[in-house]
Amino acid sequence: MANRYNQALLDSQKELAKAMAVLSELPPLEDSSLKAEVVLTLDKMRLLHFKQSGRRRQPPLIICYALVNRPTILDLAPDRSLVQDLRAKGRDIYLIDWGYPDLCDRHIGLDDYIGDYLDSVVQCVIERSGFEQIDLMGICQGGVFSLAYASLKPERVRKLVTLVTPVDTDVEGFTLSEMVRETNIEQLVKSYGNLPGQFLNQIYAALKPLQLGVVKEMGLSRSIQDPTSAELFLRMEQWINDSPDLAGRATIEFAETFFKGNGLIQGSFYVDSKAVKLTSIRSPILNIFGTKDHLVPPASSQALQTAITPNTPYQELALPAGHIGAFISDRCRSQVIDAIETHLSQK
Amino acid sequence: MNHPLLDQFNQWLQQFEQTGSVIDTTRLNEWNHLMDQFQTHPEQLSSNHAQWIKTLAQNSKAMMSVVEALQDQATDSSEQLKKLREELHQFNVQLLLQQASLPQQMAPLLFTHTHLSTLFNEEQLAKFEQLKSSLNTPQFEKLNQLIESFMQWQQAGQTLTEEMNQITELATQTWQEQFDDSLSAKDQIELWGKIYDNTYQVQFQEPSMQLAQSGWLNGWADLKLAWKQLLTQLTEQAGLPSPEQLDRMIEQLDQQRRRIRQLEKRLSALESGDHNG
Numbered sequence: 263m264a265n266r267y268n269q270a271l272l273d274s275q276k277e278l279a280k281a282m283a284v285l286s287e288l289p290p291l292e293d294s295s296l297k298a299e300v301v302l303t304l305d306k307m308r309l310l311h312f313k314q315s316g317r318r319r320q321p322p323l324i325i326c327y328a329l330v331n332r333p334t335i336l337d338l339a340p341d342r343s344l345v346q347d348l349r350a351k352g353r354d355i356y357l358i359d360w361g362y363p364d365l366c367d368r369h370i371g372l373d374d375y376i377g378d379y380l381d382s383v384v385q386c387v388i389e390r391s392g393f394e395q396i397d398l399m400g401i402c403q404g405g406v407f408s409l410a411y412a413s414l415k416p417e418r419v420r421k422l423v424t425l426v427t428p429v430d431t432d433v434e435g436f437t438l439s440e441m442v443r444e445t446n447i448e449q450l451v452k453s454y455g456n457l458p459g460q461f462l463n464q465i466y467a468a469l470k471p472l473q474l475g476v477v478k479e480m481g482l483s484r485s486i487q488d489p490t491s492a493e494l495f496l497r498m499e500q501w502i503n504d505s506p507d508l509a510g511r512a513t514i515e516f517a518e519t520f521f522k523g524n525g526l527i528q529g530s531f532y533v534d535s536k537a538v539k540l541t542s543i544r545s546p547i548l549n550i551f552g553t554k555d556h557l558v559p560p561a562s563s564q565a566l567q568t569a570i571t572p573n574t575p576y577q578e579l580a581l582p583a584g585h586i587g588a589f590i591s592d593r594c595r596s597q598v599i600d601a602i603e604t605h606l607s608q609k
Numbered sequence: 610m611n612h613p614l615l616d617q618f619n620q621w622l623q624q625f626e627q628t629g630s631v632i633d634t635t636r637l638n639e640w641n642h643l644m645d646q647f648q649t650h651p652e653q654l655s656s657n658h659a660q661w662i663k664t665l666a667q668n669s670k671a672m673m674s675v676v677e678a679l680q681d682q683a684t685d686s687s688e689q690l691k692k693l694r695e696e697l698h699q700f701n702v703q704l705l706l707q708q709a710s711l712p713q714q715m716a717p718l719l720f721t722h723t724h725l726s727t728l729f730n731e732e733q734l735a736k737f738e739q740l741k742s743s744l745n746t747p748q749f750e751k752l753n754q755l756i757e758s759f760m761q762w763q764q765a766g767q768t769l770t771e772e773m774n775q776i777t778e779l780a781t782q783t784w785q786e787q788f789d790d791s792l793s794a795k796d797q798i799e800l801w802g803k804i805y806d807n808t809y810q811v812q813f814q815e816p817s818m819q820l821a822q823s824g825w826l827n828g829w830a831d832l833k834l835a836w837k838q839l840l841t842q843l844t845e846q847a848g849l850p851s852p853e854q855l856d857r858m859i860e861q862l863d864q865q866r867r868r869i870r871q872l873e874k875r876l877s878a879l880e881s882g883d884h885n886g
Contacts, residue, residue: 268631270793271673275625275640278669279618282647282654282662286612290657305866365855369863378870437813444823446830453833455856470806477802479668481795486661496661556810 274483281486288492291500295334296359302386305370306361307379309386312345316352321393321420323348323606324383325357326411328403329375329512330462332504333359335590336401338497344589347599353606356387358404361506368455368510372519375512376407376414377534384411384418395420397606398545402426402558402585406520409566410533413542421606422545425598426585428558429540430565431524437469438557439521447517451510459505470556527569540566546575548605550598552588553580577605612654618643637673644670694781734760751839758835762828769821772812780808 302309325345327333336357337343349355358380363370387396398419400408405427412419431439451457467474485495525531531538547570551563560580567576579601581587581594589598621639625632632640644666647654651662675696741756783804792800812818837852844851 270795271632272622272626273795274669274672275622278665279615279622281665282615282618283612285658285661285665286615286654288655288658366859366862366866368859434814435810437810440813440819441822444819444827446823446827449830449834450826453830453837455859469810471809472802472805477798480672480798482665482668484795486665496658 277483277487281483281492284486284489284492288489288496291493291496294340295337296357298357301356301390302383304379304382306363306367307383308359308361309383310357310359311390312349312355312357314352314354315349320352320354320606321395321397322354322356322387322391323397323399324387325355326380326383326398326400326404326408327358327360328401329360329508330403330459330505332501332506333357334504335501335586338501338590339494342494342590342592342595344595344598347595348602351599351603353603354391356383358383363456363507363509365455368451370509371511372515373534376410380407380411381415384415388418394418397421397423399423399425399602400427401589402428403516406526409526409540409543410531410538412545413538413540414533414536416542416544419543419545421548422543423548423550423602423605424563424566425550426552426555426558426563426588427549427566428520428562429569430527430562431521432527433559433561433565435559436562438465439562441465441468442517442521445517448514451514454510456507456510457513459507462508463502463505466557527565540569541571543570543574546577546605546608548577548579548601550579550581550588550601552583552585552594554583555585555588557585614643614646614650614653618647640673641670690781690785694777734763751835751842755832755835755839758828758832762825762832765821765825765828769825772818772821776805776809776812779812780805783808 296310298310298312300308301311325333325336327336337345340346345355345357360375360379384396384398388394395418398408398412398421400406400423402425405424406429408422408424409427409429412422428436428439454461486492519525519531523530526538526540529537529539547566549563549566551558551560553560555563564578567578570576579597581597583591583594588594621636621643625636628636647666648663648670651659651666654662737756737760741753741760744753744756780801784801787800787804789800813822841851841853
């Protein structure tokens with residue numbers, strides 16, 4: 263038994279030495295993410311425009327990311343960028359950057375995010391592009407916002423893409439939803455003002471406490487064994503830890519109506535006093551999700567199919583990946599890009 | 610580039626390998642010294658990624674102490690398992706407490722540290738009960754509420770730890786059943802991580818676990834609010850701006866922001882009306 267320990271120890275120390283050597287030679291990480299023209303600013307929100315590379319005439323694509331974490335994940339590095347890959351296909355891309363809410367933003371709610379900011383973004387892009395309709399892609403919580411918008415303003419959305427988006431919060435194995443169910447979010451927000459991003463990160467880590475905790479920590483050296491993998495790993499870590507606080511009111515509303523009330527399915531999700539009805543969506547939908555997603559179970563995303571009308575064209579792309587890997591990993595990204603491209607190009 | 614500290618570490622590794630990978634006290638002390646150096650002066654190796662050098666050294670030391678603890682019991686598998694359970698219990702407690710560190714100013718009031726190392730025991734709770742009953746005049750009402758909230762949060766933490774220890778117990782059983790001696794240490798650890806997290810997820814379907822987790826979070830929110838109320842009382846007595854006054858000011862700012870936004874929208878509608886007209 264002692265030999266096994268010693269061998270494991272020797273292996274781990276070799277990895278440690280290698281990681282130290284790689285880090286000693288690694289230059290500082292260059293901030294290459296989200297370099298684009300800011301075309302609209304509303305409070306903390308900015309709308310970024312990644313101009314299309316070709317001359318193809320087609321409606322622009324608006325990407326609506328979640329309030330949680332930063333959209334930098336979509337443009338993590340030059341060779342790992344969903345935004346740049348779509349741009350390379352000739353798409354005209356607009357990306358919503360929600361910014362970093364501070365205490366003055368604690369009263370900003372879902373009416374503001376969806377009814378005002380997202381609506382203003384769509385209006386702005388329509389005016390700039392000259393198209394009457396835009397294409398909309400929502401990621402995770404941004405997918406919920408996009409579904410809400412497409413159901414309230416169906417005439418403005420030509421095509422819809424939802425990526426790792428929760429829809430039904432009552433499905434089995436939705437640990438995050440189960441965590442929220444009995445928690446007094448209002449009291450929690452009242453005590454903090456806004457919900458701190460670091461607090462949220464800990465909640466996410468608590469969904470897989472060992473694999474995202476000790477096991478990950480113990481395997482750190484293994485992720486830093488050559489400059490390329492080290493750079494990617496460090497960029498990912500930088501992204502994970504770059505978590506904006508969540509505006510207090512929006513957090514309460516999202517927890518109460520979407521999670522606890524299963525609002526999209528029950529029809530109890532309201533924006534500007536109007537009920538969000540998924541059956542009102544007319545845009546053809548491409549729904550992409552990861553079959554190994556521990557944050558949003560596939561069944562939650564797939565519930566979209568039965569929640570819309572049978573007349574609305576609906577396709578799914580299930581990828582053998584987790585929540586982020588579904589659109590970031592080398593294995594899945596090209597599949598995602600091709601599927602989105604095909605979906606948006608179809609007449 | 611030359612890195613003396615890294616060279617020393619490589620030399621240590623070489624010697625460790627040459628001596629049949631047997632670690633004695635002298636070699637362990639040398640290693641500890643090297644890791645301390647990496648932790649204290651990580652910038653010697655990389656000014657760009659000093660924090661990561663520090664983290665790697667820290668983790669490695671933590672890992673070594675667990676391996677040492679387990680190796681002490683290496684001859685007896687039941688003792689080893691017992692030790693592992695103790696380590697996991699400690700891990701659960703740490704995991705919980707890491708999620709909530711007390712505000713610096715609250716700590717001295719509650720006679721504790723900002724990062725607690727353990728949850729309360731009966732004796733400590735009794736002391737707090739005693740303290741609370743000695744402060745039963747109206748002027749100490751807010752402080753008493755804070756102490757009460759603190760005790761409730763601690764008790765909620767006990768309940769949650771009990772639930773998490775059950776998960777540890779179930780996961781350990783599964784691990785024993787699936788234990789495969791031929792797996793490498795790395796694979797063993799990964800297997801353990803998967804088993805634990807699966808058990809954790811299954812247990813989360815149980816209302817008792819959901820209630821325990823939420824009870825602890827709710828207790829934490831109550832504690833923070835009680836602290837805010839005490840601060841409000843103290844700052845108002847001292848004639849300073851209080852947290853509640855700050856809240857009211859933020860609310861007024863928000864109302865103004867909304868009025869401006871409404872005006873912007875009206876202006877924009879008028880402008881587009883003009884163009885259309």
